[in-house]
Amino acid sequence: MARILLIEDDNTIADGIILGLKSHGMMVDWFDNAKQGELALQDNMFDAVLLDLSLPQGDGMTVLKNWRAKQIDTPVLIITARDAIANRVAGLNAGADDYLIKPFALDEVIARLQALMRRSQGRSQPEIRYGNVTYQPHSQQLYHQGNLIELTIKEVAILEQMLTHPKQIHSRASLEDKLYGWQQDIESNAIEVHIHHLRKKLGNDFILTKRGVGYYLNPTYNHP
Numbered sequence: 001m002a003r004i005l006l007i008e009d010d011n012t013i014a015d016g017i018i019l020g021l022k023s024h025g026m027m028v029d030w031f032d033n034a035k036q037g038e039l040a041l042q043d044n045m046f047d048a049v050l051l052d053l054s055l056p057q058g059d060g061m062t063v064l065k066n067w068r069a070k071q072i073d074t075p076v077l078i079i080t081a082r083d084a085i086a087n088r089v090a091g092l093n094a095g096a097d098d099y100l101i102k103p104f105a106l107d108e109v110i111a112r113l114q115a116l117m118r119r120s121q122g123r124s125q126p127e128i129r130y131g132n133v134t135y136q137p138h139s140q141q142l143y144h145q146g147n148l149i150e151l152t153i154k155e156v157a158i159l160e161q162m163l164t165h166p167k168q169i170h171s172r173a174s175l176e177d178k179l180y181g182w183q184q185d186i187e188s189n190a191i192e193v194h195i196h197h198l199r200k201k202l203g204n205d206f207i208l209t210k211r212g213v214g215y216y217l218n219p220t221y222n223h224p
Contacts, residue, residue, distance in 0.1 A: 002047040006030045007037030009055050020106040025140045034058025045177050046074055047117050053080040068095035075116035121164045128163045131221045135163055149201050154194050162217050171214035
């Protein structure tokens, strides 16, 4: 489950984007002003950002420049009514990864976001393979030895995070940050329960535990 930061002051546009992204299995944190939006990315982990330029309490271009000056390299897709070529060039030169003019089709926003996230993860293919596991982020379908495996939304989120960063050890806190928004209560053992269910579906040796540190994919899992 991708976690998206949306910074947009138009409630109608924001509501439509949120509904569309959630229907594609993405989690969205929304802010309607530049100041809070800028701080959100500095303090939390997101897979991509949708950034409007004309915002209360600041300007989106300034927000973007501040992020890049602080070496924050999260992919940013600008969504704006500023359609002049000079604005597009300025946005890309300021560090945006893509630039989309309003009004736009929601399907295009989603496709561009997915392309940006693939690129940031060093992938060109639309699916991820790990041993005999194949995961398709677009449809959020997982195949194990060719068989479709049913997963919950939270299991998908954990699995996607681990498959896109297969060499990392993922702490419980980092997985919680990935799965839950600021307004959601988190049970103390929620991550452990989701990991347990994934192991039941994919084998106990699929996800390993480094005690006191976190979870990681077995580097020899079903690899020849």
